Amino acid sequence: MTENLKIIEIEVLRYNPESDQEPHLEVYSVPFSDDMSVLQGVQYIKDNFDGSLTFRWSCRMAICGSCGMMINGIPKLSCETFLRDYYPDRIRVEAMAHFPIEKDLVVDLSGFIEKLESIQPYIIPKEPRSLDQGEYIQSPKQFNDYIQFTSCINCTLCYAACPQFGLNPDFIGPGAIALLHRYNMDSRDGAAAERMELVASEEGVFNCSAVGYCSEVCPKHVDPANAVNINKTNAAKDYFLRFLSPKGGAK
Amino acid sequence: MSKRRPYVRSMEGWWKKNPYFVEYMIHESTALFVAGYAFVLLVGLIRLGQGEAAWNGWLEAMQSPLSLIFHLVFLVAIAYHTYTWFKIMPITMPPIIVGGKRVGPGVITGSGLLAAVGVSLVMLVLVFWFGG
Amino acid sequence: MKSGLKRSNAPIFWSLFGAGGMLSALFGPALVFITGIAVPFGFLLPADAMSYPKMLAFAQNLIGKGFILAVIALFLWFAAHRIYHSLHEFGIHAGLAAKLICYGSAFVATVISVVVLLGLGF
Ligand code: SF4
Ligand code: FES
Numbered sequence: 001m002t003e004n005l006k007i008i009e010i011e012v013l014r015y016n017p018e019s020d021q022e023p024h025l026e027v028y029s030v031p032f033s034d035d036m037s038v039l040q041g042v043q044y045i046k047d048n049f050d051g052s053l054t055f056r057w058s059c060r061m062a063i064c065g066s067c068g069m070m071i072n073g074i075p076k077l078s079c080e081t082f083l084r085d086y087y088p089d090r091i092r093v094e095a096m097a098h099f100p101i102e103k104d105l106v107v108d109l110s111g112f113i114e115k116l117e118s119i120q121p122y123i124i125p126k127e128p129r130s131l132d133q134g135e136y137i138q139s140p141k142q143f144n145d146y147i148q149f150t151s152c153i154n155c156t157l158c159y160a161a162c163p164q165f166g167l168n169p170d171f172i173g174p175g176a177i178a179l180l181h182r183y184n185m186d187s188r189d190g191a192a193a194e195r196m197e198l199v200a201s202e203e204g205v206f207n208c209s210a211v212g213y214c215s216e217v218c219p220k221h222v223d224p225a226n227a228v229n230i231n232k233t234n235a236a237k238d239y240f241l242r243f244l245s246p247k248g249g250a251k
Numbered sequence: 252m253s254k255r256r257p258y259v260r261s262m263e264g265w266w267k268k269n270p271y272f273v274e275y276m277i278h279e280s281t282a283l284f285v286a287g288y289a290f291v292l293l294v295g296l297i298r299l300g301q302g303e304a305a306w307n308g309w310l311e312a313m314q315s316p317l318s319l320i321f322h323l324v325f326l327v328a329i330a331y332h333t334y335t336w337f338k339i340m341p342i343t344m345p346p347i348i349v350g351g352k353r354v355g356p357g358v359i360t361g362s363g364l365l366a367a368v369g370v371s372l373v374m375l376v377l378v379f380w381f382g383g
Numbered sequence: 384m385k386s387g388l389k390r391s392n393a394p395i396f397w398s399l400f401g402a403g404g405m406l407s408a409l410f411g412p413a414l415v416f417i418t419g420i421a422v423p424f425g426f427l428l429p430a431d432a433m434s435y436p437k438m439l440a441f442a443q444n445l446i447g448k449g450f451i452l453a454v455i456a457l458f459l460w461f462a463a464h465r466i467y468h469s470l471h472e473f474g475i476h477a478g479l480a481a482k483l484i485c486y487g488s489a490f491v492a493t494v495i496s497v498v499v500l501l502g503l504g505f
Contacts, residue, residue: 017256073268100257108257163272166262167472197388206393209279209468212342213271229343232397239394263474279469285407286462288415293455293492295418299442300499303435310433313423322419329411336408363408371413375428378417382432 005031008087010041012053013094015101023101025092032083039067039078042093042105055105062219065155069105070094075160075217098159098166112156115172118198119180126190142187149182149227151220158214158224164207171207172198174214174224181227192234200235208232278335284328287321337363396464396486403461406453414454439503448500456493463489 007029015023028045036044039057046053055078057067062080069078072092083091099107129136158174159165165173172180180199184192199205208228215225266272298309312318340363341356348354421428431437441447467485475481 015258017258018254023258023260097260098262100259102255102257163262163265163472166265167474197390200390200394201388202391203388204391206391206397209472210339210343211272211275212339213269213275215342216271223342225342226344226346230345232343233345235391236394236398239390240398266472276469276472279465279472282462282465282469285403285411285458286466288411288419289455289458289462289492292418292451292458293496296442296451296455296496296499299435299438300502306435306438310423313419319420319424322415325419326412326415329407329415332404333408333412336404367409367412370409371416374410374413374417375421378422378428378432382422382437383429 005033006087007031008041008083009090010038010045011090011092012042012045012104013092013101014053014104015095016052017103023095027090030083032087034082034084036083037079038069038071038076038081038083038091038093041083041091042069042078053105054103063153065153068096068155068157068160070097070160075157077155077157077219080219096156096160098162098169099156109156111169112154112159112173112176115176116154116179119172119176119183119195120191121179121183123183123186123189124191124194125188136188138187145187146182146185149178149185149222152178152182152222152224153220155219157217157219158222161213161217162208163211163213164209168207170203172203172205174208174228175222177205177231178222178224178227181231196235196238199231200238205229205231205235278331281328281332281335284325285332288325288329291321333367334364337367396460399457399460399489400464401461403457403459403464406457407461410454411458442500442503443505445505448503452493452496452500455496456489459489459492460486 009027010030011025011027013023014020014026028049030041030044032041032044037060039055039060042053042055043057046055055067055069057079058064059066060079062077065077067078068075070076070093071078071081072086073094075096078093093105095101095105095107099109099112102108152175154175156175158178162171162174165171177199180195183189184195205228208225210225210229212225214228215223218224266276295306295309295313298305337360341359344359346353347359417428418433420426422430422432424430442451463485467481470481470485
């Protein structure tokens with residue numbers, strides 16, 4: 001520990017499923033330099049004070065999407081949030097809101113993974129295409145229709161920001177719907193009608209009440225709220241027009 | 252045996268925990284005032300259907316100080332609804348492309364508010380001309 | 384794809400909510416000002432703008448009827464939807480009862496408005 005380092009107090013929400021009935025806060029005094037992220041602060045605690053502190057991280061450069069935490073109550077990637085911006089105040093670090101806490105700062109993401117699978121996050125071609133038909137041609141305009149929604153890193157900060165997901169864990173939620181929209185909007189894809197069944201279902205887009213906070217916290221400017229709300233319009237059209245369309249809408 | 256015991260936190264009081272949610276609840280609650288005003292109009296319509304004396308009774312009630320206070324509150328609350336309705340419009344609308352460029356959120360909110368001001372002026376002018 | 388998905392009937396209520404929200408955002412403030420402040424108190428606008436003959440004529444006109452119905456009914460459908468959701472958000476899971484009270488009053492108000500407007504003749 002160097003003398004000229006500043007000291008910041010980090011309050012961490014701890015939970016050990018083997019010994020704790022419920023989570024509790026613990027405070028650590030962490031010396032830091034101006035280039036240290038909140039993630040590094042938490043790592044310092046693990047290395048120096050309590051090796052059992054559990055949290056997820058990988059890339060340390062805001063691209064793997066695994067280090068999401070509530071920092072002073074706001075969902076953020078801890079690797080791109082800096083301790084200097086909170087000093088000299090105490091900083092509170094908690095597991096991402098609305099998810100079950102597995103241990104300390106690690107949450108149970110299995111529900112999210114299931115939702116991700118359910119939206120069929122891959123291109124389902126309109127019609128089978130053989131190799132000698134060549135590649136798909138896509139215009140810059142067609143590319144622009146979906147590119148924004150490809151930026152999602154599955155960090156689930158938007159879920160931690162979404163009270164409707166907190167109130168109804170079955171809601172497919174902002175991130176997965178943004179990705180669903182990404183494939184629907186892709187000119188090579190032809191499965192929008194198939195995905196509509198999910199969009200229009202009781203787990204679907206109508207759980208959203210346009211709070212809009214998901215888009216606010218998204219570190220990649222995906223604007224998941226926009227994807228959800230565009231699909232409300234789509235689902236309403238499908239609801240009212242399903243009897244008119246020759247193929248019929250989703251069941 | 253699995254040692255897993257995922258802890259589910261309560262949602263109790265969630266909307267108090269973030270200023271963003273507090274604002275959300277405030278703008279959602281403007282619906283109460285929209286409903287209140289619509290009920291005032293509904294009563295007016297019913298009174299109109301009951302004839303001139305009933306209608307004049309309703310009009311008189313509308314001239315009471317209490318009614319003025321109520322309508323001043325309605326005005327503030329519903330104007331706030333107008334502002335927030337157009338404020339969230341950019342996230343609720345499909346993108347609008349003009350000249351190859353996506354129209355920004357500020358322009359969408361601004362156009363909505365401008366439309367509300369326009370509609371209000373037209374209504375005021377109409378009542379001014381035909382009401383005298 | 385998940386199985387056992389149930390289609391939500393929300394589009395009906397959501398469409399009414401959207402229409403009412405837009406209508407009240409555009410017309411609401413000016414309407415409150417005209418009917419609740421300016422005309423009753425003769426402030427800026429002519430005080431007899433809502434006299435019985437004038438309002439009767441307005442409510443007998445087809446466009447006037449449409450406007451009155453749209454304002455009363457859609458404002459209430461909009462409010463019912465938001466209030467119902469807010470109850471859920473506050474953790475009041477009154478379920479069916481809350482649903483009936485919120486949407487039910489909007490429905491009843493709509494029916495009353497239609498009946499009165501038809502009764503006023505053309
Ligand atoms: S939409 Fe944004 S906040 Fe949500 S998971 Fe994707 S990157 Fe994260
Ligand atoms: S560690 Fe990868 S996003 Fe933060």
